[in-house]
Amino acid sequence: MVTLTRPDGTQPQDLHLTRRGAVASMFFAGYALAAVAADAKPVTTPDDGLIIEETFIPNGADKPLPAYVARPKGSGKHPCVIVVNEIFGVHAYIKDICRRFAKLGYVAVAPEFFYRSGVNLPALTDFKEILKVVGQASVDQVDGDVRATSAWLKAQKFAKGDKIGITGFCWGGAVVWRAAMVDPDIKAGVAWYGNLKPLIARAGELKAPVLGLYGALDQGIPQTDVQAMKAALAAAGKKGSDIHVYADAQHGFHADYRPSYNEADARDGWARLLGHFKANGVA
Template identity: 75%
Template sequence: MTTLTRPDAVPEPADFHLSRRMAVSMFFAGYALAAWSAEAAPITTPEGGLVIDEVLIPNGAPHPLPAYVARPKAKGRHAAVIVANEIFGVHAYIKDICRRLAREGYVAIAPDFFYRSGVNLPALTDIKAILPVVQQASVEQVDGDVRATSAWLKAQPFAKPGAIGVTGFCWGGAVAWRAAMTDPDVKAAVAWYGQLKPLVARAGELHAPVLGLYGALDQGIPQTDVEAMRAALKAAGKPAEIVVYPDAPHGFHADYRDSYREADAKDGWARLLRHFRANGVS
């Protein structure tokens, strides 16, 4: 439970920040064990020059939404990016993504969308045990958590309320697409290999431009789905671009897995930065 730091009973945004000592057990300290590759050499972004925090976001649930935050130490307001995780939750890779974005000048925040289950997903080694937990997080629930996160960002003195973007990986890629449909505060989104089939019929709901980054060798997202989404976006006249890397599998940005493809990951990251800056998330 978060203890209010002031004598009155009306909470302010600062009341939902946790001390580092209180927060150490909120998130798994390492990489997702179910996907970790012993041969991997994951990127590690240092915390120096950044403010690292773990916060609790009011979202209407009995227990608030935990989130990992990385932001520049520099004073003033910064554009913000919500980072939607893979099925493994907020582990070392997702936290490093936040720090990379913070070094680019962003407030980066990764909500723990699966916290209601009470299961430490990154610590699990069996994908069969992970999937039921992920499936419990409904579309409506997750999209509501995204809106709660953008509302929290708008209340922070270090965030620009009119410059919020979303990026997501794998499971979180679909979250990013939907955020550009359902959250009016989201100005742009970048989806890394998120499932498209359930979203093709909703292409007309997009209100913010989306950049989709996909691999032609992805066994779970066939190119027929990519082409169907492209056609739906064109028919709806919606601002979106889908880039397909011909030699990339699913998870090509995940540098802690053997699916990692360095050149494609770097190109995708550069495109992400350009997309956000070109669409008001800067």
């Protein structure tokens, strides 16, 4: 990770790196080695018309939170989306998601939630080692990093701080549900196949509407959990929140670099995401 210092201390401009600058990127250049399919043909979004940056977000830790940012060029303020990674950290897929949002007029930021370990997660191929690193990121720590990210967005001159959404995949899907419970700056969330079991009893805590996108063939998230969460949402009167289940989709159906990718369902889910954000003021 890049560390910038001055004799008189770190200044705000030191925590703001452009990809085109002389400083090497803080993030892994390719796709997560543990999951990428040999025959994958992932979506690649060009960065023309965009500003791509790497920054550090103050979060109260000794070392601040690294983040990848994509936003439209030009002046003006834009709605925002926090993009939460899978267990593999910030790699090419997550960065491309950010660019997709930026092409649609959003400021998209992907924090590197696992940075404290000092491990380059996307470069690992052993799932046991990956899960060991992921397990070090506590719920309170991650939720605090999300709140730090939304606070950072509110302070940026190019961001509409009252229009912040969040979306996340796999591990990040659960983060989305929690963020809608604990971060008052989040206006809407979209969770892609995130673990539900520990969150069902907390459905009543939701302060922002969440759309869940899940696959019926997911071997890690049973449909009993999905149905239980839907029932909990209804019982709590959370009418703006719902879960859509894709009959032919597996876990990771949006991940276009993985064997589980389902193009039709990924496209439909993306359209639903945009509709959910628009309906809830994140557009």
